[in-house]
Amino acid sequence: MTTLPWLQHLLLVPILLPLLCGAVMAPLTQGYHRLKFVLGYVSVLGMLATALVLIAMTDGGYWQDGIGVYIAANWQAPFGIALVADRLAALMLLLSAVLGLAALHFAMLRWGRIGVHFHTLFQFLLMGINGAFLTHDLFNLFVFFEVMLASSYGLVLHGYNAERLRASLQYIAMNLAASLLFLLGTALIYAVAGTLNMADLAARIATLSAHDAGLVKIGAAVLALAFLIKSAMWPLGFWLPTTYAAASPPVAAMLVLMTKVGAYAILRLWLLLFAPGAGEAGGFGYDALLYGGMVTIVFGAAGMLASDSAGRMAGYAATVSSGTLLAAIGYGQASLVTAALYYLVGSTLAVAAFLLLIELIERIRTPGSAVLAVTMEAWAVEDAPIEPVGRGIPATMAFLGLSFMACALMISGLPPLSGFVAKFGLFHALLNPGDGVPVRTAAWVLMALVIASGLVAVLSMMRFGVRTFWATAGSAPPRLHRSEVLPVAFLLALSVFMTVQASPIFAYLGRASAGIHRPADYVERVLHEPMVVRKEGP
Amino acid sequence: MELVIAIAIGIVFGSGIWLVLRPRTFQVLIGLMLMSYAVNLFIFIMGRLWVDKAPLTPAGTVPDPALVADPLPQALVLTAIVIGFATTALYLVVMIGARGLTGTDHVDGREPGA
Numbered sequence: 029m030t031t032l033p034w035l036q037h038l039l040l041v042p043i044l045l046p047l048l049c050g051a052v053m054a055p056l057t058q059g060y061h062r063l064k065f066v067l068g069y070v071s072v073l074g075m076l077a078t079a080l081v082l083i084a085m086t087d088g089g090y091w092q093d094g095i096g097v098y099i100a101a102n103w104q105a106p107f108g109i110a111l112v113a114d115r116l117a118a119l120m121l122l123l124s125a126v127l128g129l130a131a132l133h134f135a136m137l138r139w140g141r142i143g144v145h146f147h148t149l150f151q152f153l154l155m156g157i158n159g160a161f162l163t164h165d166l167f168n169l170f171v172f173f174e175v176m177l178a179s180s181y182g183l184v185l186h187g188y189n190a191e192r193l194r195a196s197l198q199y200i201a202m203n204l205a206a207s208l209l210f211l212l213g214t215a216l217i218y219a220v221a222g223t224l225n226m227a228d229l230a231a232r233i234a235t236l237s238a239h240d241a242g243l244v245k246i247g248a249a250v251l252a253l254a255f256l257i258k259s260a261m262w263p264l265g266f267w268l269p270t271t272y273a274a275a276s277p278p279v280a281a282m283l284v285l286m287t288k289v290g291a292y293a294i295l296r297l298w299l300l301l302f303a304p305g306a307g308e309a310g311g312f313g314y315d316a317l318l319y320g321g322m323v324t325i326v327f328g329a330a331g332m333l334a335s336d337s338a339g340r341m342a343g344y345a346a347t348v349s350s351g352t353l354l355a356a357i358g359y360g361q362a363s364l365v366t367a368a369l370y371y372l373v374g375s376t377l378a379v380a381a382f383l384l385l386i387e388l389i390e391r392i393r394t395p396g397s398a399v400l401a402v403t404m405e406a407w408a409v410e411d412a413p414i415e416p417v418g419r420g421i422p423a424t425m426a427f428l429g430l431s432f433m434a435c436a437l438m439i440s441g442l443p444p445l446s447g448f449v450a451k452f453g454l455f456h457a458l459l460n461p462g463d464g465v466p467v468r469t470a471a472w473v474l475m476a477l478v479i480a481s482g483l484v485a486v487l488s489m490m491r492f493g494v495r496t497f498w499a500t501a502g503s504a505p506p507r508l509h510r511s512e513v514l515p516v517a518f519l520l521a522l523s524v525f526m527t528v529q530a531s532p533i534f535a536y537l538g539r540a541s542a543g544i545h546r547p548a549d550y551v552e553r554v555l556h557e558p559m560v561v562r563k564e565g566p
Numbered sequence: 567m568e569l570v571i572a573i574a575i576g577i578v579f580g581s582g583i584w585l586v587l588r589p590r591t592f593q594v595l596i597g598l599m600l601m602s603y604a605v606n607l608f609i610f611i612m613g614r615l616w617v618d619k620a621p622l623t624p625a626g627t628v629p630d631p632a633l634v635a636d637p638l639p640q641a642l643v644l645t646a647i648v649i650g651f652a653t654t655a656l657y658l659v660v661m662i663g664a665r666g667l668t669g670t671d672h673v674d675g676r677e678p679g680a
Contacts, residue, residue: 167642174649181656185663193664194675197591200657201673204598205586207653208605211646215605218639219612 050151195274213251258290273339321355367453391506613639
């Protein structure tokens with residue numbers, strides 16, 4: 029007789045908690061924004077705790093091979109939907125909870141109060157993201173992507189003005205088309221392989237004939253297009269800078285994570301389905317990722333150099349980081365994936381902190397709440413947010429300057445912060461491909477591109493810093509509220525923590541990367557997860 | 567029969583792509599809708615074309631797999647239709663909002679040359 033230990037249900041918490049909180053908030057009107065905020069905050073803290081416990085469980089040997097499987101509704105694996113938590117998924121859950129915490133805290137004073145459903149949509153966004161990290165079924169992945177996208181459509185529009193409308197019109201059209209591609213790819217894969225469970229797919233793909241493997245490759249390529257649109261690979265990422273620049277800062281910080289969801293899906297699927305040397309389809313598409321990633325780095329760097337506004341610059345910085353990540357995945361080497369995961373976490377924190385910081389920095393140029401005035405008018409908000417007067421923090425300019433510098437160091441990958449450690453790790457992995465294996469030419473090109481993009485980032489960040497901090501000397505320092513300063517400081521402190529604790533983090537990521545490079549484990553664990561047998565009545 | 571359906575899906579999808587690339591938001595919307603119809607049909611026929619095969623079996627019987635149609639694509643297409651419908655409706659709302667705020671139905675939010 030197998031009974032389900034209650035700890036196993038923890039896998040559901042990152043999905044159910046935001047769903048329930050969001051559903052409770054939906055009927056509440058605007059007057060209850062404080063209650064909504066508290067509810068949302070509790071939910072995010074719960075997700076944070078769950079993610080930490082899941083990390084401890086996957087890494088602490090609670091589950092065999094560090095893979096926890098939850099078979100929804102007790103339907104065994106190929107027939108029902110399986111949720112899988114491994115080290116990588118747990119790490120991504122932690123990242124999403126951390127970013128959610130920072131963005132929500134930042135939105136406490138202003139952004140959470142305009143518009144009725146900010147908090148509701150925010151919870152649903154987190155639900156979609158967490159679900160996409162956990163699910164092990166292709167069609168379920170589509171559903172979670174749609175949950176995530178539908179709430180992101182609403183959130184990008186949050187604080188309704190002409191610029192946001194224009195940006196989200198393109199954003200929505202782009203992503204609707206991408207969803208259709210997702211469906212096409214999924215349907216084609218199902219038609220050939222007859223399953224949508226990822227582990228089952230991995231087991232079956234190796235046995236397909238050459239003709240069928242060709243069809244699966246077509247399906248997977250169409251599917252990958254949908255993911256690459258999310259992760260903004262050139263030439264699919266033109267929507268990204270405009271959307272980032274237009275969205276309100278807390279939302280833009282969450283959007284940074286959404287580009288990583290695309291990269292995560294690629295990483296997971298490709299290592300599972302197209303591991304080099306697995307049947308007819310083995311090794312498919314890695315070169316496209318590698319070279320596409322490289323071109324994306326060039327495109328992002330050029331965009332950073334050319335853009336004038338900080339929001340667009342942050343968007344291009346996210347593009348560069350996506351490109352680096354995709355190229356590292358496409359290179360197809362386990363140790364490089366380890367470094368790429370470190371880079372993923374570090375760059376997400378950096379770009380998100382920068383996006384939050386931009387709003388505060390912009391106040392040096394446009395003092396007061398001129399930015400929000402228009403929005404307030406449009407929504408006819410009676411309960412206008414409290415002006416952050418009187419409770420501001422001292423040494424505003426020093427804080428802004430130092431935080432900006434920290435962001436610049438992380439984004440461009442200069443010592444001593446985590447960006448440098450990440451790039452060092454990438455180079456180390458590229459130059460040490462293993463015993464007797466020569467370093468590929470692509471490795472040199474990739475390193476040159478990463479270094480050059482770092483240089484470009486330094487240049488453009490410096491230009492922005494000089495214009496903002498030095499050229500506006502004499503103007504009164506802007507007023508900041510603690511609730512806006514804390515999230516930025518929190519994200520930057522995490523980056524410092526990542527630098528100091530680089531060794532244990534790298535060790536953890538190494539185990540995570542080794543885990544996802546053994547697809548056979550997933551096949552074994554997911555397909556043989558026992559059903560719970562109901563106790564016979566007396 | 568397969569060929570006819572395949573060509574039909576191709577025509578609908580192609581028309582959708584053409585409309586999505588047009589400069590007016592309403593054309594884009596219709597294009598997206600056509601594309602989603604084509605995709606729904608595509609999912610549906612991925613369960614193969616059958617005649618006279620039930621997707622469900624009477625309760626209490628053990629079904630013979632050779633006699634029933636694959637029910638999964640039908641479930642998938644139902645989900646896809648619902649999600650597609652909702653997101654298209656959302657796009658319509660944003661479109662009307664953009665028309666009201668910018669005074670034009672051009673996708674760029676301003677008339678070319680203006």
